[in-house]
Every structure is written in structure tokens, then in C-alpha cells.
Amino acid sequence: MTPQTAAKKHVDHIICARWVIPVRPRNLLHHHAMAVSEGRIVAIGPQEDILNAYTAAEVTTLNQHVLMPGFVNAHTHAAMTLMRGLADDLPLMTWLNEHIWPVEGRFVSPEFVRMGTELAIAEMLRGGTTTFNDMYFFPEAAALSAQDMGMRAHIGHVIIDFPTAYAANADACLQAAADLLPRLRQLPLIRQSLAPHAPYTVADAGLRGTRELAEAEQLPIHMHVHETAYEVDEALAQHGQRPLARLAALDLLNPRFLAVHMTQLDDSDLSLCRESGLHIAHCPESNLKLGSGIAPVARIRRQGIGLAIGTDGAASNNDLDMLGELRTAALLAKGISNDPTAFPAWEALEAATLGGAQAIGWGDRIGSLEIGKAADCIAISLDHPATFPVYDPVSQVAYCAGRDQITHVWVEGKIRISQGQAVDWETSALFRRAQEWVKRIRERDQNP
Amino acid sequence: MTPQTAAKKHVDHIICARWVIPVRPRNLLHHHAMAVSEGRIVAIGPQEDILNAYTAAEVTTLNQHVLMPGFVNAHTHAAMTLMRGLADDLPLMTWLNEHIWPVEGRFVSPEFVRMGTELAIAEMLRGGTTTFNDMYFFPEAAALSAQDMGMRAHIGHVIIDFPTAYAANADACLQAAADLLPRLRQLPLIRQSLAPHAPYTVADAGLRGTRELAEAEQLPIHMHVHETAYEVDEALAQHGQRPLARLAALDLLNPRFLAVHMTQLDDSDLSLCRESGLHIAHCPESNLKLGSGIAPVARIRRQGIGLAIGTDGAASNNDLDMLGELRTAALLAKGISNDPTAFPAWEALEAATLGGAQAIGWGDRIGSLEIGKAADCIAISLDHPATFPVYDPVSQVAYCAGRDQITHVWVEGKIRISQGQAVDWETSALFRRAQEWVKRIRERDQNP
Secondary structure: OOHHHHHHHEEEEEEEEEOOOOOOOOOEEEEEEEEOOOOOOEEEHHHHHHHHHHHEEEEEEEEEEEEOEEEEEEEEEEHHHOOOOOOOOOOOHHHHHHHHHHHHHOOHHHHHHHHHHHHHHHHHHHEEEEEEEEEEHHHHHHHHHHHHHEEEEEEEEEEOOOOOOOOHHHHHHHHHHHHHHHHHHHOOEEEEEEEEEEOOOHHHHHHHHHHHHHHHOOEEEEEEEEEHHHHOOOOOHHHHHHHHHHHHHHEEEOOOEEEEOOOOOOOOHHHHHHHHHHOOOEEHOOOOOOOOOOOOHHHHHHOOOEEOOOOOHHOOOOOOOOHHHHHHHHHHHHOOOOOOOOOOOHHHHHHHHHHHHEEEEEOOOOOOOOOOEEOOOEEEOOHHHHHOOOOHHHHHHHHOOOOEEEEEEEEEEEEEEEOOOOOOOOOHHHHHHHHHHHHHHHHHOOOH | OOOHHHHHHEEEEEEEEEEEEOOOOOOOOEEEEEEEEEEEEEEEEEHHHHHHHHHEEEEEEEEEEEEOEEEEEEEEOOOHHOOOOOOOOOOHHHHHHHHHHHHHHOOOOOHHHHHHHHHHHHHHHHHEEEEEEEEEOOOOHHHHHHHHOOOOEEEEEEEEEOOOOOOOHHHHHHHHHHHHHHHHHHOOOOOEEHHHHHHHHOOOHHHHHHHHHHHHOOOOOEEEEOHHHHHHHHHHHHHHOOHHHHHOOOOOOOOOOEEEEEOOOOOOHHHHHHHHHHEEEOOOOHHHHHOOOOOOHHHHHHHHOEEOOOOOOOOOOOOOOOOHHHHHHHHHHHHHHOOOOOOOOHHHHHHHHHHHHHHOOOOOOOOOOOOOOOOOOOEEOOHHHOOOOOHHHHHHHHHHOHHEEEEEEEEOOEEEEOEEEOOHHHHHHHHHHHHHHHHHHHHHHHHH
């Protein structure tokens, strides 16, 4: 061993990439490399410098790729992947009353959630999502799926007034959450939140209980808010208050509150958002598909409100493709504001990564490629007819690249997708296991 | 040879697929097969029947695939692929004045058009588009690229008042078109149209000349109309007339007129569309990205007006992905009408195939899988985490499938893409040839 080599520090892995988009700082780096040890980012610098300073058990060279943080999908109902495409193009209440709710009523169980979440994870990891923020019944099943498949997840304990297969009422949901919290804290890839379903499905008592438990356990809150104009109108008729104002009066709004959808925002709502420091999860494709409304992203950004992007569940999107979702968000923000400078490529990438991490209180650990953060990252090959020529890699990722161009995905430094294929499971075997559920769901849906 | 075999009719190719979406009729067929001879569809029926009735030199079996017509991209400026991502997120006039027009002014030539169109074709064929409807300078170069690469194209002879590298004025454009028409008629995959650029760039004289030549030569007309509110307002100020009304007064509107964009449509415009029988090409992603406005698809469909879908050029989209474009169209139509039943999956697939074919007067030959039509078709594998489970293949194609799931593309029965790869060219060699152009364009853009 030469003295020079001896002086080098050893790391687990060095990734060299033609371009690195760390997201924070907002710089495009050329011919840089990242050193990773024990799942954390140790160094980022010009390839020569990194290769001179470190030796590694493994060196990955990505000459035609962008290296960037993995996507944080800020709103999912992962298990609903089992109901993807079951019933589309229907009026909202027909879709819910005649398809989604009857199937859920019949089948939802820990096993259903486990199976559906595994399918969702297979899709999400392959599409470059390394963390998802979930809200569904039987959260332990979702948490175990994520931990077992090596995906990071923020698991919401759902709270809802009406009886389901999961719990009898909001109190029972809160009790289930309190009971489960310590167990899920043992899972290293998992953090937790409380997830009151929506203002119209949780009465004040349940929301007060949510606030108390959230404060006691220092948990973020994840909730659908202002999804439709109907929701706001009904609340005004019933409570004489807009739903967000009611949540503010119940003292729920703060920087650990993530409001999902938010398609209806008047000036008073925007003030509440800004003053409370809450974050917004924008789900453009679900909102479009269900005709719910369109969140005013340009105005949200101008107010400095934290913005994340989510796909929502596969039953209402219908994919869990964050690259597609951030593109839709970037295009739609310009379209509805008649302003081609609104929500530019850099901001869309940031919302889909760091914005999501911050929205779920995980900005200390993920969402950007910075020293000390977890090596949750992806490589996107720009060697494809859809991304040629490359004048600007940031623009190519935001506006042209397809999920198929995502070649590598690492979570906490461990490779999960390599050359576009799952490393740890056979996708065909996953499908075979799911097929029995699919058959029963189809039968039930066709013979209610 | 047994008597039974002797009785079978011989065809070139039989394609067996798990699902067939012929588009017209609007039926989903299970386990069907299509027999193809000399580039034409000879028969479609249950696999057993087809295999009993025909022998073929080649049988392709697609057990997890949808077989459907190739997409018709109803509006492109293919050569602009060389400027993809050159300048994004800018105000419209900055983008045009400081980037697109200077680059075009410096470089546009038959060689530039040829190179840019080849790149566009490589992307479009791989994404399942089998026909594109183009409008750009030096149309012969685009036509030759398409014919040589085995893609079907409808080539518009651009007509514009102001001087360009291509022609001095509208008269010169019309003369160039008249001269070129007989030559391009020799190319079997090519048909032609006249393409007056827009109401605000062609004065009445040029439009009268366009109408005369179109009538004399029985050519369709392809034109940007009502792209922005600004265009309509300016026309009202200058001519006291909305642009579409002016075109109607000039007797240009009829079933062979394709109006592109049409984001601004009042009741009088919709009446003109309906009464004239013109077709509309909807380019949702370009319209969103440039903040141009949003075409009211639900109202257009309710009026029974022919609707096609186009990507526009790669400089303003930024991809040429028809699967993505039809999805954006389907989602956006619901979103802006607050109606989840608007523009359902079947209609979006139809607009992206048969709607496009009819819009360019080619509905007799392409756009659906019907006996006698050309075998312009694609296979989409649904064996992917994004399209599992398959309750409804039509919904999966419209709302979930990615362009990477398109495995096979045939134009006039000839295979162009197989297992996702181009059969006839090396994509890397294409990129290498283009790189010299890219370098010069980048230098020019950075040092104007």
C-alpha cells in the first residue's frame, strides 16, 4: 500500500455522476461524486477530489446520468393500489358508494393492506420514490411492508369518526395509534404521524384528541383539507366556518401540520397557512381526475408556504409516478396562472424532494444530497431520445424524463433498484401473490 | 401438407394479443388476433379462428399486451427537437425573441430540419406514434426523414408573411409548396397539407392564396388558431373580428381545416366549428407550459366537434410522448370542468388515434384497427407495477401506462420498434451526428 493510498479514508460506496442535482444548495454540479458510508452521505465534490480522498468497496460510474435525491411522495393511500382502475370516469359519489367503499368494507384487513402496500412500493421504488407519506387503515401492515422492502415511510395513523373494519370511531382510532406508536418506533425506516381523515369526517372531539396525542408524542399531523368547493360550502353551512378556520380554532395548525389537496384557498386561508407555518401537499393529478379543483400553486409559492407533491392513491390518479406528478404540477401551475415563469423546473424538483421531506418533519435526514443526510438517492439516465439534447439537465428531468429512465435507486445507501429492476424481489412473484385478491375484488365489484 | 392446411390462406404476419383495442368499433377484444398482408389488416378475430383460417410467415404472440392503433400526433414542429430545453420557464416573448427566433434565424436549413426531424422520429416511434402532422420550414427535409425512417407523416407546407431562411413571404411560400407538391406525392408514407402559420402572421392575401391552392390540389389546411387570449384581443383591436370569424369570412373553414390550440372559444366560435365541420388539435401540455390558456375539451366534445391531440414541438412541451399527452388531456378536461366523467379513457384514446387520423383527412387508412386499413399499430405490455392489476385495460392505457411499456410498433405492417428498441437505426449514432448541431446551437444561444 503506498503512503498516498494509506492516507485515503475508506467508505462503503462512491457514486460518480455526469450531473448531480443536490436540490440544496440549488446548484447543478458537473462530473461530481458522492461518498457514502453506513447509509449516510460523507462527501460530495469533483470526481477527482473524491477519488483522491476516498477508497470504496464499490464505485458506481454513471456517465450519462443525473444523480439526485429520491422523491418524497407526500400523500398516498398505498394499499389502494389493489383497486387501481377498478372504476374510472364516474361521478365522485358513484365511484365511492358503488365501488371503493363496498370493496373496502368487504376486504380491508391487515393482509389486504400488506398486499396493496407491497404493490405500491414496487411501483414507487422503481419510479424513484424513496419515501412515502401514507394514510390508511391498519398502519402497522403498511409500516411492515415498507420496512421489509427497504423503503422509507411516514405512516399515518388514520382517525375517522365512522366505524370501519379498522376501528369503531375516532376514540378507538386514537387508542389504536397510542398502542402502536412504540412498536413502530422500533422500525428504523419508519416515522409516524396522526392522520385525521378530513374536517368533515372527524368531529371536534376527535380533533382535540388528535391534538393532545400529537403534542404528547411530538407527532406531525397529516390531513385532507379543502379538497373540494363542496367541502368548504358544506362546512360553512354546518359550522359557519371554513374548514381551515375551524382547524385553526382547534389549535391544530403549526409547522408540523400537513394539509393535503387545498384546492380552495381564499385570502384568509392563505394567511392562516402563512402564519401557522403549515405545509401543503399538492396532488394535481388526483384533483384533476376527480374534478376536485386545482390548488393555486403560484400563489402558494409567492406566500412562501411550504409545498410538497403527492400522487394520492392509485385509485384516483392512477399511477404513483412522482416524475409524472411533478411535471403535471409544473405545467398546471403555469397553465392556470397564465404565467410560463410560474413554478419553474428547479422549484418543482425541490417540492418533490426536499419540500416533501420538510412537510413531514424529515428535512433533517432526507430530501437533498447534503453531507450527513441519508443516501436516499436516484440516478436518471438522460441517454434517451426523449431527453436529447441536454442543454439543461434540470429542465430535462422536470419536463421530459420518463420513469423508465430511472436506473438506480438507493435508500439509506442500499441499492433497491439497479438497471431499472428491483434487486430484492421478483415482480412477477409479487403479482402472482396479489392475483387472488384481484380476483375476489373483481367478483365483488361486479356482483355487489 | 394436410387438406386443412392447404385450405388456409397465407398472410405475412399474425399478431395475437391478450387484449385488442381496435378504437373503432369501441369494443375491448380478449385473446384476439390480427392478420396482416402487404401492410394492410386482413382480418381480426378470436385467436383460434384466425390461426385456423390463416398461415403466416411470422406469428407474434403478446400474452400480456394491448394491441391498438399507433398514435397520430396531430401537431408537431418536429425539427424543433434540436432546441428542446434550450430555454424554459421564461416569459413567452423572452423565450421567442432571445432564444428560439435567433437560433432559428441562424441555423434553420434543410440539414437542420433533417437532423431535428430524425431525432423527433426516433422519440415518437419509440413512444408509439406512427403518424405525425408537421408544420415547419423546409418541409421536403421533414418528409424525406419520415419516409427514410419508415414513419408516416402529414407534412405541412408552411406559409408565413415575414421573411425567413425558407422563403421571403407568403407568396414565395405558396410557390414553394406548389413546386414541391408533385415531388412529395411520390413518397408512399407521406401526405401533404398547407400550413398557414397563424391568423396574425398571414394577411388576407396569403390566406386567399392558401385557399385557392388547397382547393385546386385538394389539400387539408393546418393552422394555429386562438392559441392565446392576446391573439384574440389583438385581432379584435386590429380587424374588429375574432380570428376564427375572419377565417370563416375568408371561406377557409371546412372539414379539411385543422385548427390547432383553440384555447379561446366563445359560443360564436363553437358554432363556427360545428357548422363548418373543422377539426381541433388540442395540445394541452404546450398550452399549459406556455401559459397560453386551456381548450374547453368537454364543451368541444359535447358539440360533436372532431378532436385530435398533439404534442406541439419539443421546445414547448418538452416531450413528444402521445401517451403522456392523452393522459394530460383526459385529466385536464375533468379538472377544468369539475366533472370526473368528462373526456373518459375511451374518448382520449380515440382522440389520440382515430381523431387525429380524421383531423388530417387520413381516417380512411389509419387511426383504428379495421379490415382494409394500414397495419399501423402498437403493443403495450401491461406487465408492469404501474399497470397492475388490470381490471380495465383501456383505463390502464389511458391513466397508467408509460411509454416504456410500448414494446412493438409497426407502420404499414413493418416492424419499427421491437422490445422497445429501434429496429432500423442505432440511437447512439443518431445522437453522435446531432451533437455537432447541439454544440453550435448552445454556443450561439450563450453568445448571441
